[in-house]
Amino acid sequence: MLTREDDVLEAAEAWRDSGREVAIATVVETWGSAPRPVGSHLVIDADGNFLGSVSGGCVEGAVVEEAAEVIASGSSRMLEFGVADETAWRVGLSCGGRIRVYVEKLN
Amino acid sequence: MRLDVLKALNAARRARRAGVMVTRFSDGDQRFVEASAIAADPLADALETALRMGKSGSVQVDGADYFLTVQAPPPRLTLIGAVHISQALAPMARIAGLDPTIIDPRTAFATPERFPDTPVIAEWPEEALAAAPLDRYTAVCLLTHDPKIDDPALIAALKSDCFYIGALGSKKTHAKRIERMRAQGFDEQALARIHAPIGLDIGAVSPAEIAVSVIGEIVAALRKKPRRSETAAP
Numbered sequence: 001m002l003t004r005e006d007d008v009l010e011a012a013e014a015w016r017d018s019g020r021e022v023a024i025a026t027v028v029e030t031w032g033s034a035p036r037p038v039g040s041h042l043v044i045d046a047d048g049n050f051l052g053s054v055s056g057g058c059v060e061g062a063v064v065e066e067a068a069e070v071i072a073s074g075s076s077r078m079l080e081f082g083v084a085d086e087t088a089w090r091v092g093l094s095c096g097g098r099i100r101v102y103v104e105k106l107n
Numbered sequence: 108m109r110l111d112v113l114k115a116l117n118a119a120r121r122a123r124r125a126g127v128m129v130t131r132f133s134d135g136d137q138r139f140v141e142a143s144a145i146a147a148d149p150l151a152d153a154l155e156t157a158l159r160m161g162k163s164g165s166v167q168v169d170g171a172d173y174f175l176t177v178q179a180p181p182p183r184l185t186l187i188g189a190v191h192i193s194q195a196l197a198p199m200a201r202i203a204g205l206d207p208t209i210i211d212p213r214t215a216f217a218t219p220e221r222f223p224d225t226p227v228i229a230e231w232p233e234e235a236l237a238a239a240p241l242d243r244y245t246a247v248c249l250l251t252h253d254p255k256i257d258d259p260a261l262i263a264a265l266k267s268d269c270f271y272i273g274a275l276g277s278k279k280t281h282a283k284r285i286e287r288m289r290a291q292g293f294d295e296q297a298l299a300r301i302h303a304p305i306g307l308d309i310g311a312v313s314p315a316e317i318a319v320s321v322i323g324e325i326v327a328a329l330r331k332k333p334r335r336s337e338t339a340a341p
Contacts, residue, residue, distance in 0.1 A: 013117050016110055024108050028165050028174050039163025039176060076135050102174065104135060106108045 008052035012043040012106055021046040022106040023067035027054050027099055028078075034097035046071050054101050055081070067103055076104040108137060115139040116178050123180040123242065127154045130174045139178075180244040181206055182270070182329055187232055187260040188250035189216035192275070195318035196248070197225040203322050205246065210235045212256065232260035246271035246325045248305065252280070258287060265297050271328040273305035273321060302328075 009024075016022045025042040027034070035056035042052040042060060044067035054063055059081045070077055082098035112128060116139045119126045125142040129150060145154045150173065153166045157175045166173050184200045186193045189211035197207040201224070209227045211217040217229035228235045240263075241247060247264040249257040252275065264272045265288065274281060281303040288298055306320030307327075 009113065009120075010117055012108075013110070013113055016113075026174065026176070038165070078132070102130075102132070104108050104130075106110055106113065 008041045008043050011051050012041075015043065015045055016106050021071045023070045023103055024106055025054055025063050025067060025079075025101050025103045028102045029100040030097060031082075031099075032097035034099045036099075042067075044068075044071075055099060059099075059101075063101055063103065070103045070105050074105050074107070076102065078102055112137045112139045116176070120178055120180060123244065125158055125180060126178045127157055128176040128178065129154070130176070132172045132174065180242070183208065183242075183245040184325065185210065185236075185241065185245055185247045185260075186250060187211070187248065187257055188252075188275075189213070189218070189221060189227060190250050192250055192314045192317050192321075194221060195315040196250075196321060197222060199315075199318050199322050200325075201225075203326065205322075205325065208239075210260070211251065232256060232263065236260065236263045241267035241269040243268045243270055245269045246328065247273070248321060249274040250305075252276060254284070254287065258284075261288065261301070262291060265293050265300065271325050272301050273324060274301055274303040275305045277304065 012022055012024055023044045025044065027036055027038050027040045030038055035058065036054055040052070040054050042050055042054045042063055044050045044064050046068065048064055048068065050060065050064055054060065062081070063079065066077060066079055079101045080098065081101065116126065116128050119139070119141060126140055127145070128137065128139045130137050140148050140154055142158060145151055145158065148154055150168055153168055154175065157164060157177050158179070161177060161179050163175055163177045166175060182205050184205040184207045186196060186207060186209045189209050193209055197209065200207040207225050209217065209222055209225055210230065210232050212229060212231045214229050217227045219227060247260065247269050249261055251257050257274065261272070261274065274284060276284065285298055302324055306317055307323045309320050311317040311320040
C-alpha cells in the first residue's frame with residue numbers, strides 16, 4: 001500500500017492509542033543519492049510491524065531491529081547507513097548514498 | 108517522541124494548519140510550534156525558513172543540534188467539472204499525494220458511480236467553495252468548458268492564494284476568459300496566475316495523458332517556486 005508521511009504519523013498515534021509500543025524512525029540527514037528525503041518516517045511496533053519508509057527498502061530490516069531495542073530500553077538512537085562494500089547488498093544503500101536515521105520511542 | 112507533541116502535530120494537520128515540530132538531539136526535548144506562534148519561539152528564524160521552504164531538516168542554533176519536522180497541510184486538488192478528464196485526474200492525483208474533490212452542479216455528471224473513490228459535490232462552485240474555501244495549499248482545475256460553471260470558480264481562485272490555477276480550453280477560449288476576468292476587475296498580475304491551456308506541453312491527447320500533464324504542472328507549481336511567507340496577505 002502507498003503511504004504518505006502524514007499517514008505514517010497518524011498511524012503512530014493510532015497504534016500508541018490502541019496500547020501498542022511504538023518507535024518512530026526519521027531520516028535526519030542524507031548525503032549523495034539517498035533514496036528517501038530528510039523527514040521521511042518509519043513507524044515500528046514491538047512486534048516488528050512497520051509502516052512507511054526511510055530508504056525504499058534497503059535498510060528497513062536493520063532499522064526495525066534497532067527499533068525493537070529502542071522500544072525495550074526507551075532511549076533514542078542515531079543510526080547511520082551507507083555503502084559498506086561487501087555488505088552493501090545486505091544492510092546498506094546500494095545506490096551509493098548515506099543516511100542518518102534517528103530512532104525514538106513514542107512515550 | 109512525546110505522544111502529546113505528536114497529537115498536537117496530527118491535530119494541526121487535520122485542521123489544515125501549518126507548524127513545525129522541534130526535536131533537540133542532545134536530550135530528546137520536543138515541542139510543536141503552530142505557524143501562528145513561530146514569531147514568539149526562540150528558534151523563530153530557523154522555523155520560519157523551514158516552513159517557508161516546506162522542508163524538514165537538521166539545524167544548529169547556539170551550538171545545539173535540532174531536527175525540524177515541517178507539518179504543511181496536505182495539498183488538495185479541487186476539480187471544477189465531473190468530466191472525462193477528471194475521471195483520470197482524480198485517481199492520479201491521489202497517487203501523487205493530492206487530495207482530490209470534484210465540484211459540478213450538473214447532477215448527471217456528478218455521480219458516485221462515475222467517481223467511486225472521490226468526493227463529488229453536486230453544487231454550484233460559489234456554494235461549494237463558500238463552504239470549503241480555497242487555501243494556499245490547494246490547486247484548482249477548471250475543466251467544464253462552460254463559463255457559467257468555470258467562471259465563478261475562477262473568480263474565487265483568483266481571490267484566494269491557492270498555489271495553482273489551471274484552465275482547460277484553447278488559446279482562443281482562454282483569450283475570451285481573460286477578457287471576462289478583466290471585466291471583473293482582475294489585473295494582469297492576477298491573470299498571469301492562470302495556467303492555460305492547462306498542463307505541461309507533452310503532446311497529450313487522451314484524457315489520461317492530459318491528466319499526466321496537469322499533475323506534472325501542479326507538482327512543478329508546488330515544488331519549484333518558493334512558498335510565499337505565511338504572514339503574507341492573501
